Amino acid sequence: MPRSPISLLSRTDFNGDLLDEELFLRTFHQLMEEHGYVQVCNVPNDFDYVRFCQSLGRFVPNYTGAVIGDVRPEPGMDDVYHAGNTRPLTPHSEGYDFSVLPPRYIALWCVTPAQGPGGETTLADTTDWVAALEEDERAWLQNTEYEWKTTEGVNRLGLDLHTKHPILEDHPNGRIVRFSCNNLIRDDDDLSARVQEHWRHRFDEEHVAIHYQRNDMLVWDNWRLLHARNAFSDRSRHLRRIQVAAA
Numbered sequence: 001m002p003r004s005p006i007s008l009l010s011r012t013d014f015n016g017d018l019l020d021e022e023l024f025l026r027t028f029h030q031l032m033e034e035h036g037y038v039q040v041c042n043v044p045n046d047f048d049y050v051r052f053c054q055s056l057g058r059f060v061p062n063y064t065g066a067v068i069g070d071v072r073p074e075p076g077m078d079d080v081y082h083a084g085n086t087r088p089l090t091p092h093s094e095g096y097d098f099s100v101l102p103p104r105y106i107a108l109w110c111v112t113p114a115q116g117p118g119g120e121t122t123l124a125d126t127t128d129w130v131a132a133l134e135e136d137e138r139a140w141l142q143n144t145e146y147e148w149k150t151t152e153g154v155n156r157l158g159l160d161l162h163t164k165h166p167i168l169e170d171h172p173n174g175r176i177v178r179f180s181c182n183n184l185i186r187d188d189d190d191l192s193a194r195v196q197e198h199w200r201h202r203f204d205e206e207h208v209a210i211h212y213q214r215n216d217m218l219v220w221d222n223w224r225l226l227h228a229r230n231a232f233s234d235r236s237r238h239l240r241r242i243q244v245a246a247a
Ligand SMILES: [Fe+2]
Pocket: 092, 093, 094, 227
């Protein structure tokens, strides 16, 4: 059984009135610091997602150039590994295929929830996984520049991205973890292959599953947490998406 998320923040207070905005922001940042993600619930229809995300940092455009992206099944994309269909996604971080730093935060909000089972965004924290590495393993993952490619779905949009980055990178604002089960180019006997297998197993064991109600917003620290998605069948499922750059 997947765990339920415990980092939940209500946009409204106990009376059902909007929570004071300053208090809302303060609690948001406390929960983010503690858990690395926040699911915001009880969100009114007129909530300004874009303005809220602007308070987190500068926006990074999505692959298509759209700054506010749509995540929903797209025509002709059912046969590839891609967010724009109904298939599962394996644990990954966002932006390993960017030449710049990966986005710090990813925000998703729910326009139309999926009817029926599936469609949860799943998340797990890598902090303990990195701490559990042997010192020489951690040094290897920090000092080895791996090649990364982009997903089949993004290829089909006409983008063929190739980057070189380590899996672990220490940055003044925190540790960056880059991870993919399918787009990291490595030899089968490389340490990264064992890390992929082990972390995928730990993700399966430890993830929380975010089930969206209409208007819910999920924000996570993409330097620290991995995310994935459960398959679903309702093609009307629709999320919107903003990537926020490192401060
Ligand atoms: Fe993703």
